[in-house]
Structures are given as C-alpha cells and as structure tokens.
Amino acid sequence: GENVEQHPSTLSVQEGDSAVIKCTYSDSASNYFPWYKQELGKRPQLIIDIRSNVGEKKDQRIAVTLNKTAKHFSLHITETQPEDSAVYFCAATPSINNNDMRFGAGTRLTVKP
Amino acid sequence: DTEVTQTPKHLVMGMTNKKSLKCEQHMGHRAMYWYKQKAKKPPELMFVYSYEKLSINESVPSRFSPECPNSSLLNLHLHALQPEDSALYLCASRGQGTETQYFGPGTRLLVL
Numbered sequence: 531g532e533n534v535e536q537h538p539s540t541l542s543v544q545e546g547d548s549a550v551i552k553c554t555y556s557d558s559a560s561n562y563f564p565w566y567k568q569e570l571g572k573r574p575q576l577i578i579d580i581r582s583n584v585g586e587k588k589d590q591r592i593a594v595t596l597n598k599t600a601k602h603f604s605l606h607i608t609e610t611q612p613e614d615s616a617v618y619f620c621a622a623t624p625s626i627n628n629n630d631m632r633f634g635a636g637t638r639l640t641v642k643p
Numbered sequence: 644d645t646e647v648t649q650t651p652k653h654l655v656m657g658m659t660n661k662k663s664l665k666c667e668q669h670m671g672h673r674a675m676y677w678y679k680q681k682a683k684k685p686p687e688l689m690f691v692y693s694y695e696k697l698s699i700n701e702s703v704p705s706r707f708s709p710e711c712p713n714s715s716l717l718n719l720h721l722h723a724l725q726p727e728d729s730a731l732y733l734c735a736s737r738g739q740g741t742e743t744q745y746f747g748p749g750t751r752l753l754v755l
Contacts, residue, residue, distance in 0.1 A: 562742040573746040633685035
C-alpha cells in the first residue's frame with residue numbers, strides 16, 4: 531500500500547518568513563495530493579491540493595509543487611502569519627482506489643510574532 | 644448545507660457501555676469515512692462506505708461496528724471499548740467524481 535513520509539515534524543519560523551514542508555510517497559499510481567491544516571481541537575481542513583497532471587499550483591500565499599519522477603511534493607507558505615500556526619498533513623490517494631487516502635505524519639508549524 | 648456534522652462533540656464512556664457516534668452530510672456525497680486520530684498523530688482510516696455499502700474495513704476490532712442507514716448518515720456503534728480506544732473520531736465524506744474528502748469536527752471519546 532501507499533506510504534507517505536513527511537518532513538520536518540516540527541518547524542518554527544518568524545512571522546513574515548517562508549515555510550516549506552516536504553512529503554514523499556511510495557506508490558507511483560498515486561495521483562491526488564491534498565494538504566490539510568489542523569488547528570488544535572479542530573477538524574482537518576483542506577487548504578490546497580494538486581493532481582498528478584500538474585506540476586505546481588498556487589493560491590495566494592500557499593503553493594504546492596509536485597515532482598512525479600522523484601515522487602515528492604511540497605507545501606510552500608510565504609509571508610507567514612501567526613494564524614498559520616497549526617499541524618499540516620500531506621496525503622496521497624492512489625488512482626486505483628480513491629477511497630484509500632494515506633496521510634503523512636504531520637508537521638507542527640509555529641509562526642512567532 | 645456544505646458541511647459534515649458529527650454528534651456528540653464529546654463522549655465519556657465506561658468499558659461496559661454501549662454508545663453510538665453519528666455523522667451526517669447533506670452534500671449528496673456517496674462515500675463516507677470513519678477515521679481515528681490519536682494525539683499528535685495523523686488520522687487513521689477505519690472504515691469506508693461507498694453507496695451505503697462497506698467497501699473498506701481496515702482490520703478494525705469488532706467492538707467498533709459501523710452502519711450506513713442511508714446516503715446522508717453514518718453511525719459508529721461502540722461496545723466494550725478499551726482505554727486505548729480514547730481518541731478523536733473523525734467522519735469524512737467525498738463527492739462523486741472528486742477525490743477531496745471533507746471532514747466533520749470529530750467526536751472526542753474518552754474510555755474510562
């Protein structure tokens with residue numbers, strides 16, 4: 531089955547700096563890669579996603595890049611703000627069974643004001 | 644209605660109790676999921692229902708029993724749980740032709 535690895539496990543940045551979180555996946559059949567943000571005590575919320583036919587996607591301060599050959603994808607947050615502090619999970623879904631989404635271990639991002 | 648809702652928000656139960664968690668969505672989604680999330684860990688898939696039929700059971704102990712009475716409702720029946728079953732139980736749903744799963748707020752379960 532799919533195995534998703536995520537790094538780093540914790541990340542601390544100064545407000546206004548950029549943050550980058552990286553994930554690798556094992557199943558070359560995976561074709562959908564969402565990123566979820568989970569604040570303390572809240573539900574995971576989708577912040578951006580990318581499909582395997584696209585190399586990069588941007589939404590305001592958030593961007594995701596995908597390298598299918600290397601089987602890795604990254605989340606980039608620019609001009610970080612304290613409200614970006616949360617746990618971020620990457621995930622991968624295989625095309626064969628798009629019910630079988632697997633998560634990375636998560637990255638706790640802290641943005642210091 | 645564009646949300647997944649879950650009740651109750653919090654639940655405390657003893658090891659001999661029987662309780663149920665409820666999840667509801669009115670977005671017409673035909674795939675619904677139960678996940679278990681322990682503190683500082685990612686959500687772990689437990690069950691998947693597709694068109695009201697159980698399609699994935701991730702080797703979950705029989706003390707957890709899912710039920711999908713209709714396309715909008717998903718239940719998780721709990722019986723004889725162990726303290727290690729204490730966790731946040733998340734429900735999610737997915738629309739046809741999309742891969743995106745939308746999560747409910749979860750039920751925080753404590754087993755004493």
